[in-house]
Amino acid sequence: MLRSLPRALRAELLRTRRSAVAWLPLLGLLIGGLSALLPAVASDRRDAAVLLSWQGMYITGMAAPLTALFCVLAERRERAARCGGTQWRPFSPAAQRAARVLVLSGLLGAFTALTFGPSWCAALLWGYDGAGAILLAGLASWWGQVGVLCVFLLLGRSTGAVAPLLCAVAWQAAGLLCAEWPQWWAVPPAWPVRLELPLLGTHANLVPFSPGEPIPHPWPVLAACTLLNALALAAAVACAPRSRWRAPGRGHQSGDASAGIAYSPGGSAARPTRRGLLCVPVLAARRRGVYPLLLATLAVLAYAAAVYPPFVVTGLTTFLVLPLGTAILPMMAWGGLAPAWRIAVPRRPGLRGAVTLWHLGVAWIVCLASALGAVAAGESIGRVTARAALWCATGTVLALLWLLLTVRFSPGLALGLGVMSTIVSLTLGGDVLAATPLWLLALPSWGESALDPGRFPLALALCAALAAALLPLLGRAYRRHEAAA
Structure with a gap:
């Protein structure tokens, strides 16, 4: 050696x-x-x-x-x-x-x-x-x-x-x-x-x-x-890795869910409906482990709502699930779509919007499930409604941002920044620093730090502006990937 x-x-x-x-x-x-x-x-x-x-x-x-x-x-x-x-x-x-x-x-x-x-x-x-x-x-x-x-x-x-x-x-x-x-x-x-x-x-x-404390x-x-x-x-x-040999006659399966829908000649597949387009990312994610991870996340939130006080559910969603989950999601899902993207999108341009909507939908499902869990744990409906609005707004921005970075650059950049944003938001939005202007830097923590009446409309307006700016950038990243594939 x-x-x-x-x-x-x-x-x-x-x-x-x-x-x-x-x-x-x-x-x-x-x-x-x-x-x-x-x-x-x-x-x-x-x-x-x-x-x-x-x-x-x-x-x-x-x-x-x-x-x-x-x-x-x-x-x-x-x-x-x-x-x-x-x-x-x-x-x-x-x-x-x-x-x-x-x-x-x-x-x-x-x-x-x-x-x-x-x-x-x-x-x-x-x-x-x-x-x-x-x-x-x-x-x-x-x-x-x-x-x-x-x-x-x-x-x-x-x-x-x-x-x-x-x-x-x-x-x-x-x-x-x-x-x-x-x-x-x-x-x-x-x-x-x-x-x-x-x-x-x-x-x-x-x-x-403390002075005199043993170190x-x-x-x-x-x-x-x-x-x-x-x-x-x-x-x-x-230790050698496990064998990666494939059985004879079995082809590579990456992206097969999207390819199977995108290349179906004739019939109804030649004129896809909006529902049919949305099925592409739904089916492509089946073999990427997205849905088991989503179910596990919902199960953890349900357990927290049943056993712990409301602040555990809300804190878990704000400081861990949203910033880290929205970064992991495109890394898992995009790998099943990218191999067939260049061929599928010219035939079905609506795939761009369908993939984006699917990512947002997964984030919204988690946000709404967390809101229901907080209500079940005993938090007031009015406060949960405000949290849910902030969760959906920040989740939209984060999902668009991490998807943009994954498509345009690499999953590594999105994941690295996702981990960093998780810790920074916990540091700036989870203690006394949330009372300072530094709360603006910790967007993932706005579900906790922007509940005050003076901050709530500002946070929603900033999220709307950021989402409006990210959408055209994401469309450009899709087209760049199509040209470079």
Whole structure:
């Protein structure tokens, strides 16, 4: 394997160049920029510790999902390109897997540098003491995520794109909840978060340590992260993915639902009705896992409404389901439509509107189901009506935005921004910052922060303006995809 590794690295770098995963590190600039600028608006303190504490948004809320996104995009690229033909060449499979881990680890390092770099530069520019702690926190963040990268790379080889992302959200939540448990050593998701706590100077909920309060010692958790990195790296290199051979005579099924409707000659298919056009995305999504995920989401909301107070249902919808669900939806659904898009749309131009309406319809179903759940949990009908209007308005904007980014650029960009918007909206719209003008920056949280009579009409007007601006951009993205396909 070692003899083949240099060649495998060159091949992996060639395949990575100009792919979506190669551009993903630039998302770190946006996270780093927000972490460097928001303290100047939201805090009166002027030291490096404040800048570092705002990096906690990434460490405690975004790290695992964005790390999983690197794995998902790399695996999607390989499946689309059928591994570049290397499966049929005399090439060491272990060397290929090792090269992929090394390249993705390097990209993750670049992403981490761009995430922490703006805060470090701001600390140097403004003359803050303790700027070196920001660099140390960035290095610890990267080291804590290398093993996580290998874990989700293993998972993505066997399950596809959705499972690693959902597991990454659960991984991040478990790490946040268990980072300060006495039995933290038994919960691997807690290790990367706990490693950062002494450097951040905060608890896992980003509340600063009180004077004299015991601070977790970094060396045991550093050893645990190193052990996880070694074991996960060995497993990622040694474990081969499941076989992707197809039985003889069975063709590729991607996009077959849309193709089966779009190419039916003669009869009623030659003059499709609006209902028939809407069936195209409905049927194309059947084999993409959309409907099981939708039913699972509705089941979770129903359980929350039956067991917990109303604020759990509303908070779950506002801060998690809408921003993250509307980003996952186009990634899952568009893959079933894109292969046949160039041929289907010239025959049925109404498909553009049907696909857009289907995405909006799924978002509206979740919003209305959440509103019913809130009523069942005991919230007043008047307040639920206002929430439902805000949910539908913000859900429309988010669904259009993520669909636009998926069609025009890649699912990776939409998912990355979706994860980031989820954490930013939770930070700016879920606490005292919601009372400041910063609430305008957290559009997904308007279902909670814009219920006041003075904010409600402004939020609806802004959503209407944004939706009106996004619709023509989405139409242009559809046509560009048709021309480039």
